Amino acid sequence: MSLSFAARTETTLPLHVVDQDRCDGWLAEQSEATRSWLATAGFTGAVGQAVLVPGADGTPGMAVAGFGTAKARSRKRFILAAAAQNLPKGTYDLISDLDADTLAAECFGWLMTGYAFNRYKDTSGAKAGLVAPSNVDAQRVETLAQAEGLIRDLVNTPASDMGPAQLQKAAEELADEFGASCDTILGEALLEQNFPMIHTVGRASDQAPRLIDMRWGTAGPKLTLVGKGVCFDTGGLDLKPAAAMALMKKDMGGSANVLGLARMIMALDMPVQLRVLIPAVENSVAGNAFRPGDILTSRKGLTVEINNTDAEGRLVLADALALADEEAPDLIISMATLTGAARVAVGPDLAPFYTDDDGTAQALADAATKAADPVWRMPFHDPYEAMIEPTYADLDNAPSGGFAGSITAALFLRRFVLDAPYMHFDIYSWQPTPVPGRSKGGFGQGPRALIKALPKMLCL
Incomplete structure (x- = not known):
């Protein structure tokens, strides 16, 4: 149907x-x-x-x-x-x-x-x-439903058919549908163009790592969406146990959600200059995989000590966020299936988000209630900054101790956005059991709240 x-x-x-x-x-x-x-x-x-x-x-x-x-x-x-x-x-x-x-x-x-x-x-x-119904904007509701269908299809597709190349193709097909441009930096070109952490995380896979860059719109505020595109996450050399690896096809849920949101924005002809950045990789195990103890240099020049290769999502996002920040857009939003700590904190149903702007947070919370797309604000708690500052490098990708895991991941990402307002979502994008309106499997978290809040957030 x-x-x-x-x-x-x-x-x-x-x-x-x-x-x-x-x-x-x-x-x-x-x-x-x-x-x-x-x-x-x-x-x-x-x-x-x-x-x-x-x-x-x-x-x-x-x-x-x-x-x-x-x-x-x-x-x-x-x-x-x-x-x-x-x-x-x-x-x-x-x-x-x-x-x-x-x-x-x-x-x-x-x-x-x-x-x-x-x-x-x-x-x-x-x-x-x-x-x-006569008093409902039918086109808008259908647009949201079709975007949600796209998100679910992308997340539900197993990694055998949704690797970095297939994710790139999905982005290109969406761009073609709405007349957007879509360029990709592939493999060794990532090193040549200074995206070292995206390359490092994805280099052990048979499918080359890549950065997908889609643009649409020529007028209005600049909005950049950054989605985590880890198409499968073994954990790398810090290998996950089988039970924890079972759902890792959904580790690209952040990219699926930003593509769904992008589809809404373009289909509704929102007056913005939209950019979508997706670092697409597979975190695999091979002789050239990155190792615990390695120290990486990011696009922004910050060095990162690797204390767990399973905390790879923040690494690829960091390079993409640094690129996004270089344009100083009016708003950067990242979406990622980033931490188990977020699931422990709020469960699978709520989408935790981070922002330093109280007005933006309130606009999103109000919109989320009306859109039946629940979100929950989490704090960029500055006193925890010391937890992500290790001995030998500027940043630690996996602080020891286990406390405040979602917050420290968000603080890590914030270090790569200096010139633009920034909002980060640490989502789950998976419905564990079927309920009305949400079949078991992938689903969108945040896009419908955002599409309703964005006019206020961007003063449209």
Whole structure:
């Protein structure tokens, strides 16, 4: 099923959205036959309930979906997606009094029930189609859904088919779709053009390391997105155990999310000068792999002591961030599946972010609530700077002790951005178990909140 709204047909059914706290009042306004039918079905307005109600001729005349209580809704996202998964195939027309932001988020969740990753096996999502409500920007919601589909497809694809070369191809196809330019610095050219840490991390792989550089737009504020593109992470010579390596196909989730966000920006024709930088590598084990104890020199000239080759994402991001900063754009945003510490702190559902600007943080938090794309601000805690300053080099890529792992990684990255406002996301980009609107597997964290907040963040 496509991630788009359905066309209205003669068999389209009205779908009444019923708040559980107001269910008795709503039922009182219905016919006796409808009340009797819904009572028999046990309908109370609870989340996930979806019932077809027959008309006078015995064929379905309408559908009813439970919207739950305020407390129940606070514990879930995409309430109507649960109903969509329980409705039979057909098209439905929402009848509700939901506010515009809530309705848009619910429509997005509904559309995402149609997502299925079927590259290797025939699968399908929910079959219930939704007619675009008149008070929803249907094109925008479809744009967000299609970008989310791109993110999920990229993250779900295994490393056998999503290495640095395939990630480059995905970026080039996106650029072609929207008339953007896309250039790539490949292999030894990284050394010639002073991206030594990207080259070092990726040199042990059969697929050469590379830096993908996409540009779109000629007017407006300059926005640069930097996404971690580690297409598989063995841990390097600090080899991960098998259990920790199992999901490392998703270690390029940061790049998938920035490509999804870039797709939103271009499809919505946002008036910005967009640049997307993706250091694409595979952190492999070979005779030329970098080693614990090595000291690397970055593009910015800062030296980095390697105390764990499994902390490679911040190394490739550092070179890309240094390049981004050289243009002094109006905002740099990095996105990366960077630390297990972030997962311990906030779990898989929240997207932790860092910024030194309180106004930017508030704008993002407000937008995230409206977009049902939850984020959580983490601190650039300056007293922890000493933790990333080792004995023999300017910076330590993996401070000992295990404390504040996400914060020290963010502080490490901030050292490479001196001239531009900077925001960093330490995301997970993976749904461990299926829930309505989010199938098990890759998913976007942050792009929908950002696309809603960016006009305020960039004074558009």
